[in-house]
Amino acid sequence: xxxxxxxxxxxxxxxxxxxxxxxxxxxxxxxxxxxxxxxxxxxxxxxxxxxxxxxxxxxxxxxxxxxxxxxxxxxxxxxxxxxxxxxxxxxxxxxxxxxxxxxxxxxxxxxxxxxxxxxxxxxxxxxxxxxxxxxxxxxxxxxxxxxxxxxxxxxxxxxxxxxxxxxxxxxxxxxxxxxxxxxxxxxxxxxxxxxxxxxxxxxxxxxxxxxxxxxxxxxxxxxxxxxxxxxxxxxxxxxxxxxxxxxxxxxxxxxxxxxxxxxxxxxxxxxxxxxxxxxxxxxxxxxxxxxxxxxxxxxxxxxxxxxxxxxxxxxxx
Numbered sequence: 633x634x635x636x637x638x639x640x641x642x643x644x645x646x647x648x649x650x651x652x653x654x655x656x657x658x659x660x661x662x663x664x665x666x667x668x669x670x671x672x673x674x675x676x677x678x679x680x681x682x683x684x685x686x687x688x689x690x691x692x693x694x695x696x697x698x699x700x701x702x703x704x705x706x707x708x709x710x711x712x713x714x715x716x717x718x719x720x721x722x723x724x725x726x727x728x729x730x731x732x733x734x735x736x737x738x739x740x741x742x743x744x745x746x747x748x749x750x751x752x753x754x755x756x757x758x759x760x761x762x763x764x765x766x767x768x769x770x771x772x773x774x775x776x777x778x779x780x781x782x783x784x785x786x787x788x789x790x791x792x793x794x795x796x797x798x799x800x801x802x803x804x805x806x807x808x809x810x811x812x813x814x815x816x817x818x819x820x821x822x823x824x825x826x827x828x829x830x831x832x833x834x835x836x837x838x839x840x841x842x843x844x845x846x847x848x849x850x851x852x853x854x855x856x857x858x859x860x861x862x863x864x865x866x867x868x869x870x871x872x873x874x875x876x877x878x879x880x881x882x883x884x885x886x887x888x889x890x891x892x893x894x895x896x897x898x899x900x901x902x903x904x905x906x907x908x909x910x911x912x913x914x915x916x917x918x919x920x921x922x923x924x925x926x927x928x929x930x931x932x933x934x935x936x937x938x939x940x941x942x943x944x945x946x947x948x949x
Contacts, residue, residue, distance in 0.1 A: 636692050638681060642901075645674040678900055685850070687876035690883075691858055693850040694829045698904035700911075702745035702788040703730060705828060708911045709918070710734030714743065717774060723803065726767030728759040728795070729839075731774040733783070737919055742778035744771045744839055745788030748829075761830075762795040765808035768838045772812050775819055784822040784922055787839040790829035792857065794838065809838040816841035817937060820930035824921050826896070826914065827851045827883075828903075843937050844921040845891075847883040848910075849898040853891070854881035891944060 635643045649670045656663040685693070693699070706714050714734035718725040731744035746763060749755035763771075771787075778785050794805055816823060816839075825842035831853035847853060858876035859869045880886075883895040896917050899906035925933065 634697055636689070636696065638685075638689055638692075641677050642674065642681065645670060645677060649674060682900055682902075686873065687852075687879070687882050687885075688858060688873040690850050691830075691852050691876055691881070693902045694852055696902060696904055697750075699829060700903055700907050701750065702747045702790055702828065704907070705788055705911065705914065706730070706732075706734060706743050706745070708907075709736050709915055710743070717777075718770075720766040720769035720773055722769055723766040726759075726764050726770055727757055728761055728763040728791075729767030729771055731771060736915060739919075739922065740783050741918075742774055742783050742785045743788070744774055744785065745828075746791040746835075746839075748790060759795060761791045762793060763791065763835065763838070764795050764797075764800045765803045765805045768794070768805075768808040768812050771839050772808075772815055775816065775823075779819055779821050782821060784824070784925070785819070785842075786918060787823070787825045787842065789825060789827045789831050789836045789840055789853075791832055791835040792830050793832040794835035806834075809834045812838045813841055817941065818934050820934060822922060822925035822928075822933060823937075824918055824925075826917075827853055827892070828914075830857075832857055841937075841941070843925050843933060843940075844893050846894050846896050846917055846921075847886055847892050848896045848903060848914075849883055850902050851883055852876075852881040853883075853886050854879050 649667060652663050652667045652670055655661060656667065714732055716730060716732035720726070728746055729744070730747050731742065734741060734743050746761040747758050748761035749758040775785055794800070794809060823842035825840050825845045827836070827845075827847040829851055830836075831840070831847070831851060833855055836853065856879070858872040858879060858881075861875040861879060862869050862871040865871070865875065880889065883892070886892045887895050894917070896913055899909050903910040928936070
């Protein structure tokens with residue numbers, strides 16, 4: 633397990649607990665009471681830290697290297713039924729955007745999401761989860777296929793942003809994202825969007841328009857990252873913590889502003905501490921959302937979706 637800077641007190645206690653248990657195993661000394669005291673203090677420390685996280689600390693948790701990524705969610709939730717589909721039928725296959733068909737609780741879904749990679753080599757292969765225009769065009773192709781065969785769509789959002797390179801701009805990055813947003817507003821099948829990590833800028837919005845939009849507890853959703861915001865306003869990254877607070881990018885902030893429908897709770901410590909529980913909880917939210925949407929006609933789906941997004945940004949004094 634890798635630890636973030638604010639998790640160091642937890643690391644120290646876990647190391648003490650391991651040493652205590654090791655002493656008990658290697659000697660005849662009864663250390664059970666000592667171990668129980670350390671366990672109690674460890675639990676109290678975890679609750680104290682994770683119940684009082686700042687916005688920046690939640691950003692850090694959303695980027696935790698042990699956190700489950702899109703492909704892990706998909707393969708676990710579909711229980712071996714996932715069939716990946718490739719290519720945008722125009723330029724090439726974008727490895728940062730994955731998608732395909734799979735079944736969750738017997739119901740077929742089109743599953744689409746950004747994949748970051750689990751190590752340095754895989755992150756380079758996946759372009760760190762930053763999709764090119766062909767990635768968004770692949771996602772749209774799969775969504776239109778789902779519409780044709782009346783299959784609901786699930787998207788998993790986890791990206792630091794769409795790829796900002798010159799070649800991406802030359803191939804129409806902005807147009808590809810805008811086209812996806814436009815087409816998703818009028819797609820005639822249920823769309824469930826889940827932010828599982830970082831939800832940055834247009835890169836997230838390109839697969840983020842849905843009838844239900846959920847955020848995991850320790851994720852963020854914003855037009856810009858705290859570091860980039862800090863570099864624009866203060867000309868350095870030193871004020872990223874202040875920027876994170878000002879951006880109101882946490883799941884709690886997003887739900888309060890009615891920009892997402894609900895927050896999916898995570899195990900104490902984050903999704904990576906208990907992946908099995910996280911996957912089970914996400915599956916429950918997906919099933920509940922689909923059951924609420926499945927009996928709506930295509931016209932009702934589109935109408936309610938348009939109403940939902942039209943009301944965003946309305947404020948009364």
